[in-house]
Amino acid sequence: MTNKISNTLSSGLGGVSRRTVLTGIGAAGFAAAMPGIRRAHAQETTLRWWSPQTAPAQREAYDYQIRTFEEANPGVKVLFESTSDEGYPAQMAAAFASGQAPNVVTHLPSFAVSNYWQNGLLEPFDDVIAMIGPEKYYEGANKIYEITPGQHAGTGIGNSAANMLWVRTDLMEKAGIDAVPRTWDQLRDAASKMQGGGIYGAPLPYARNSMTSLVFVCFVHGAGGMIFSPDLEVAVDSAEFRNALEFYKSMREFCPPGATAYSWGESLTAFVSGATATGLYTGRVLANVNAQNPGIAEFVSAHEYPTVSEDVPHWTFNDFPSVMIPKDAPNMELTKKLAAHLFEPDGYIRQLHAAPGHVLPVLKTISSMEAYQDNEIIRKYSDDVDRMAAAAAAGHNLGWESTAHQPNTKAGQIIASHVLAEAVQRYVMNGDAMDAVVSDTAMRLEELMKG
Incomplete structure (x- = not known):
């Protein structure tokens, strides 16, 4: 951020x-x-x-x-x-x-x-x-x-709470959306309905940087998966990791063209400025909206980010x-x-x-x-x-993915390596085959854990 x-x-x-x-x-x-x-x-x-x-x-x-x-x-x-x-x-x-x-x-x-x-x-x-x-x-x-x-x-x-879902209630009402999205399908539907007239649905990042890596970890957990098992074995070769990649790719059409270079500051600005109907950020949104775009201040609200289904609990970074x-x-x-x-x-x-x-x-x-x-x-x-x-x-991060996990002291190295951001870019931007992306990502994570 x-x-x-x-x-x-x-x-x-x-x-x-x-x-x-x-x-x-x-x-x-x-x-x-x-x-x-x-x-x-x-x-x-x-x-x-x-x-x-x-x-x-x-x-x-x-x-x-x-x-x-x-x-x-x-x-x-x-x-x-x-x-x-x-x-x-x-x-x-x-x-x-x-x-x-x-x-x-x-x-x-x-x-x-x-x-x-x-x-x-x-x-x-x-x-x-x-x-x-x-x-x-x-x-x-x-x-x-x-x-x-x-x-x-x-x-x-x-x-x-770095990955809160920020919504514009005025845009929701205008689009006929009567509830804050709880699932990924509902999020895509809401983004689609609110997009238009120069406003995009979401400000997700697709750059080779730490924000993309960290946000994608959130989506993997939102799919019900994990990056490492509780005993710190690489766990990305899973249906959940693949599902997260697929959904993240599906959201690209609802993000501004500049999202390929977004980090935290650009993502924050996109929502605060009114360029996107939803946001993903911490509470700094509140002070920034009131100072920089007070016309929407009464219409912004923060909620836990949607997951693949209501059966999968929220995961806060x-x-x-x-x-x-x-x-x-x-x-x-x-x-x-x-x-x-x-x-x-x-x-x-x-x-x-x-x-x-x-x-x-x-x-x-x-x-x-x-x-x-x-x-x-x-x-x-x-x-x-x-x-x-x-x-x-109740939040977690890659250094401690759940209460069942051992502490992962290699988390910072993994984020700094951009391995996860590169997986996103390869699948979403380059069109590389899913199996190749997953296999290469798993191999690189294993090398980092052993290093």
């Missing part, structure tokens, strides 16, 4: 060993890859917080959290340092290699956290979860971080933006206090309100607070926000 879902391109260290990470980058590489580091006064204890999420409204919220933490801990200085959505793997690798790891890192996807944990680079997060209060979380919110049974590699800073602590971070006791401080209601709510409805609370106690509800967007679209929150809390 414009400033979020692109995080999911990378898995952090790409599966390399701790020794490789710590010896593979020299001083020059460290200097090139690290964010700017400012020297604190000698008498201060300095904690460093890294994040790729640095929009102005978010920085304002972070500044408040930093100020209140410093006031509560005299003599402690917190430095916020921005990383890059695309560049954080190199920046993190350089930090680990140099022994200059930050204290707290936020907003990386959950499968990056699992990769760092697997390589022995993270401090267990259980002390921080205990400080926050495990009973405050939505049920199962931390399961994705339990890479090692009984220990947590991190926690979520928020939830995202949540990249689980995270909080983690490098194992070698200095001042560990204060570091854990800072990590827990990020969930103090006054600061956490400010952070969530920086993009209302886009990043959703991981704490159920926050969702019910009057201070959280006291936001124009959240009040206006309370039903939609509630649906997104519930969907995200």
